[in-house]
Amino acid sequence: MKKYSQEILKDISDIDGIILKGRSPSCGIKDVKVYSGMEKSPVIGKSMGLFAAEMEKHFPYLPIEEEGRLTNLIIREHFFTKLYAIFNFKKMAQNKSIKKLADYHAKNKYLYFAYNQTLKNKLGSIVANHEKLETNIVLDNYFKEMVKLFSNLPSKKNYINAYQHIFGYFSKFASKEEKVFILQLMEKYRDGKIDKSAIASILKV
Structure with missing residues (x-):
């Protein structure tokens, strides 16, 4: 299976995300049972499927998920957020322009704020390019840090902080009534009564 996976992956290059078959011995990403032997052996742990592991090794920067896990709204939103961020970055990077990168960063800075404020600031420093690096190096450095930023789910607290800054x-x-309304929406989101899209639609973000 490992050799087969490597052969398949040789012909795959320009992709932005990976969705694999859930609960598959080869494609599962978290809960694939590991047995101690070949026949009627006890389960000794859980791991990633062989094909999924090769995919992750070959595309370490891409979002990867099982189809079943994508029924969870939070996981699905995180997956597609990272996917579209990568897609839009690659499209922007074709221009090989620091100005285009700065525009891209400005457009996404509050999304970054919601994910990881420290890495958001680091991305801003990369865009500033005080070291006067070549454009290709700046783009590569930015992409690597952006991928790190999307490695974990954002917290409600961070999202609320981002919305407060925008507001x-x-x-x-x-x-006064509008201010109260917005703050009440944030409280409802914090308490799990509404999705954050209700706030985003009001703030137009």
């Missing part, structure tokens, strides 16, 4: 830009133009 701060125009809160002075909002009425």
